[in-house]
Amino acid sequence: AAKQAVDNLAYHHIFGGTSNEPIIRLAERVLGLFHDTAGAPHLSKVFFGSGGSDANDTNFKLVRYYNNLRGKPKKKKIISRLGAYHGLTYAAGSLTGIPVYHKAFDLPLPEVLHTSCPHYFRYAAAGESETAFGERMVAEVEALIAKEGADTIAAFIAEPIMGTGGVLLPPQGYFQKLQMLFDRHDILFIADEVITGFGRTGHWFATGGMKLKPDIVTLAKGITSAYFPVSASVISEKIWTVLKDASPEFGPVMHGFTYSGHPVGGALGLVNIDIIEREGLVQQAAEVGDYLKHLLAQRVGSHPFVGEVRGMGQMLAIEFVADKAPRRFFHAKASAHRLVSAKALEFGVLTRALPFIDVNSFSPPLNMTRSDAEEAVERYGKALDAVTPELARLADKAA
Known part of the structure; x- marks a missing residue:
């Protein structure tokens, strides 16, 4: 074209x-x-x-x-x-x-x-x-x-x-x-x-x-x-x-x-x-996006350092916290979310560590399938598990 x-x-x-x-x-x-x-x-x-x-x-x-x-x-x-x-x-x-x-x-x-x-x-x-x-x-x-x-x-x-x-x-x-x-x-x-x-x-x-x-x-x-x-x-x-x-x-x-x-x-x-x-990509983004958000909430939503899973369609995010109750946020210089995003990339999942807030954003291609979503979430979950000890150390510093 x-x-x-x-x-x-x-x-x-x-x-x-x-x-x-x-x-x-x-x-x-x-x-x-x-x-x-x-x-x-x-x-x-x-x-x-x-x-x-x-x-x-x-x-x-x-x-x-x-x-x-x-x-x-x-x-x-x-x-x-x-x-x-x-x-x-x-x-x-x-x-x-x-x-x-x-x-x-x-x-x-x-x-x-x-x-x-x-x-x-x-x-x-x-x-x-x-x-x-x-x-x-x-x-x-x-x-x-x-x-x-x-x-x-x-x-x-x-x-x-x-x-x-x-x-x-x-x-x-x-x-x-x-x-x-x-x-x-x-x-x-x-x-x-x-x-x-x-x-x-x-x-x-x-x-x-x-x-x-x-x-x-x-x-x-x-x-x-x-x-x-x-x-x-x-x-x-x-x-x-x-x-x-x-x-x-x-x-x-x-x-x-x-x-x-x-x-x-x-x-x-x-x-x-x-x-x-x-290719019906708008509808696919709606349906697979909802599924991806559900999978993320199911896999990492209860993680001690995940504060919220949110978004709409194929525009999703995870916000990290140093503690859930009472809610405390990581020190800005700790870059906890960058740690997770870097490890996720090692596991083959590309997310964006947003520049000024402890958030990993997810913007997959609109043609992502349900099986793609399942694999991405499983890999991301493993990456988060791998850096959890370091997140705990950073959380202690934020206390």
């Missing part, structure tokens, strides 16, 4: 009203998936880039442009969350809520605000229910909006399931209550589906599975299964109408990159979606 695409049209820009057939077809296909599988007929237009970071920079600019065109130039601030990852370019790096990525880069930008990480397992108060915790997180966002002034808040950005921050599912009712809050205050909701999109969670899009109605969606990674660098910013008809109606005065949206809408990327995106559909 790549060779045919290169032979047909190796490259052409999409500036000045030009485009190319593969990228037009990919835009139609992506919008069709949102309309048909995610209950999102309000999403209307797609801008293509080459990575998740530049897509979130695009979103950053579009939000400002949208409000300037509406005569609301004070609406500039964007709320993100601590622990969030949205890229490492200047604007996207500001939206990322991990301080080490800001250090010595003069980040975040002053118009980016960060609210608390909604990590129930780690940050809930004693005896606090998941619903109550979610309400407390929403109340914090509401208080931040009141403090800054709703007329200054342009948007809120969030991953439906926080990835680098720990594979964190939202607390019950969290996003639904936030969306009502944003609707009241004329605040756009940006859903960063760079990781969760295209079947990873057992849904084509996590926003569809969670019944969310974002104004903008960020896509990358799974759109071509990383065979070619493509990203997308998908915007609502509400936003597009403002941009279109202002064009007689302001002209076209003056934004783009050399590789925006690359025809080879468009062709590979189409083939990738064909394969996901033809």
Whole structure:
């Protein structure tokens, strides 16, 4: 497919009203998936880039442009969350809520605000229910909006399931209550589906599975299964109408990159979606993902240093603790999860030791079978058993 695409049209820009057939077809296909599988007929237009970071920079600019065109130039601030990852370019790096990525880069930008990480397992108060915790997180966002002034808040950005921050599912009712809050205050909701999109969670899009109605969606990674660098910013008809109606005065949206809408990327995106559909990989990710999570919980869930097994579809995680009762976490420098991940690799299981939290994440291929899952869990369990004495030593140091 790549060779045919290169032979047909190796490259052409999409500036000045030009485009190319593969990228037009990919835009139609992506919008069709949102309309048909995610209950999102309000999403209307797609801008293509080459990575998740530049897509979130695009979103950053579009939000400002949208409000300037509406005569609301004070609406500039964007709320993100601590622990969030949205890229490492200047604007996207500001939206990322991990301080080490800001250090010595003069980040975040002053118009980016960060609210608390909604990590129930780690940050809930004693005896606090998941619903109550979610309400407390929403109340914090509401208080931040009141403090800054709703007329200054342009948007809120969030991953439906926080990835680098720990594979964190939202607390019950969290996003639904936030969306009502944003609707009241004329605040756009940006859903960063760079990781969760295209079947990873057992849904084509996590926003569809969670019944969310974002104004903008960020896509990358799974759109071509990383065979070619493509990203997308998908915007609502509400936003597009403002941009279109202002064009007689302001002209076209003056934004783009050399590789925006690359025809080879468009062709590979189409083939990738064909394969996901033809092989039923979204459903397979849902079914095998549930089975994998069940096996992990069964094999290692009662381990003395495993605090929680969590996730959705083929986006799963294990969080480690130094003690379960009372709950204590390992010292950050102990890198207990890295010890487990390194040993698992020796046993032939590739996991990711997340950079700033004691979590091993699991992101297997969407075509993983039940027998693959069984073998992976058995090997991972043996690796965990092998390093348990060292984990016990590190736990004693954390006491």
